[in-house]
Amino acid sequence: MARSFYHYVLKFRNGKKEDPFVRFANGAYLDHGFPKMSADYHEISRYLELNGDYLDSMAVFDELWEQFLQEA
Secondary structure (H helix, E strand, O other), rough: OOOHHHHHHHHHOOOOOOOOOHHHHHHHHHHHOOOOOOOHHHHHHHHHHHOOOOOOOOOHHHHHHHHHHOOO
16 A cells, blocks of 8 residues: 555654744644545645644645655
8 A cells, every 4th residue: 555645744753843844744743633544635735725724835735745756
């Protein structure tokens, strides 16, 4: 089974707090409603637009998504 986006993002946890990827990863980790098993861009994007108050910008998500696809 392919790795979920959530599991990919976890590798950025606990880094430098000023890094937007780290802030996103730490926020997603603490967000119990995050779609942890999903690898679907639209599902995760919709969720973040409604619930991702810990996300600095959707551009951070988009950049991480592109890296996720390249490393998959």
